[in-house]
Amino acid sequence: MLHKIISFVTATVLAVAGLTVTAAPAHADGCYTWGRTLSQGMNGEDVRQLQIRVSGYPGYGAVLGIDGDYGPATKAAVTRFQQAYGLPGDGIAGGQTFTKIYQLQDDDCTPVNFSYAELNTCNSTWGGGAVSSATARANALVSMWKLQAMRHALGDGAIRVTSGFRSVACNNAAGGASNSRHLYGDAVDLGAGPHTLCRLAQQARNHGFNGILGPGYPGHGDHTHVDHRSGRFWSASSCGI
Ligand SMILES: [Zn+2]
Numbered sequence: 001m002l003h004k005i006i007s008f009v010t011a012t013v014l015a016v017a018g019l020t021v022t023a024a025p026a027h028a029d030g031c032y033t034w035g036r037t038l039s040q041g042m043n044g045e046d047v048r049q050l051q052i053r054v055s056g057y058p059g060y061g062a063v064l065g066i067d068g069d070y071g072p073a074t075k076a077a078v079t080r081f082q083q084a085y086g087l088p089g090d091g092i093a094g095g096q097t098f099t100k101i102y103q104l105q106d107d108d109c110t111p112v113n114f115s116y117a118e119l120n121t122c123n124s125t126w127g128g129g130a131v132s133s134a135t136a137r138a139n140a141l142v143s144m145w146k147l148q149a150m151r152h153a154l155g156d157g158a159i160r161v162t163s164g165f166r167s168v169a170c171n172n173a174a175g176g177a178s179n180s181r182h183l184y185g186d187a188v189d190l191g192a193g194p195h196t197l198c199r200l201a202q203q204a205r206n207h208g209f210n211g212i213l214g215p216g217y218p219g220h221g222d223h224t225h226v227d228h229r230s231g232r233f234w235s236a237s238s239c240g241i
Pocket of ligand 1: 163182187188189225226
């Protein structure tokens with residue numbers, strides 16, 4: 001975000017000085033820029049990049065496939081994303097949709113309110129888990145976009161991450177289960193404040209998390225855990241889940 005503000009200030013100063021400034025495209029896209037309008041039936045890497053950004057809008061209990069194919073589920077997720085930000089909900093990703101995404105992301109493609117550093121306090125390499133470093137990072141990126149959607153739905157109040165990716169050594173030190181999703185990079189533990197742990201667990205059901213563990217599930221009295229394991233497992237009996 002900061003560089004955009006600087007760019008704006010620079011452009012303003014030049015404009016005030018009477019110099020001609022050609023407007024540059026919105027660039028919070030140090031990592032990715034979309035070059036065409038996307039709609040149902042299309043496919044490609046640009047669709048896959050879009051799917052990552054709207055992965056938090058699959059609808060209750062659903063998980064959006066990140067496969068590069070713009071099918072009905074992707075159209076529905078794009079529509080929910082558009083509606084969440086007051087855009088016309090046509091399910092077609094064009095200029096307004098991409099501009100909103102650029103506003104919501106940093107130059108490393110993480111959403112503005114979450115970071116790789118926050119999702120990994122175990123090591124700097126993302127290595128030593130159950131998958132490759134690249135896969136662990138990619139999984140964490142999807143988790144961040146799901147959390148960004150959840151954060152917005154909760155009124156843009158902060159969501160506090162207390163644990164993310166863990167190597168085997170970090171997971172053992174934390175007392176995690178031997179098959180913990182934290183080893184894959186896609187699990188995130190959330191702490192209370194400003195939202196209650198139950199509020200987090202309940203809301204997570206709308207944002208693409210197949211795994212939700214919270215108060216009432218053994219060992220989860222002080223955090224709510226979310227992940228994207230392959231099949232649904234939700235348990236937070238103290239929260240009615
Ligand atoms: Zn956890």
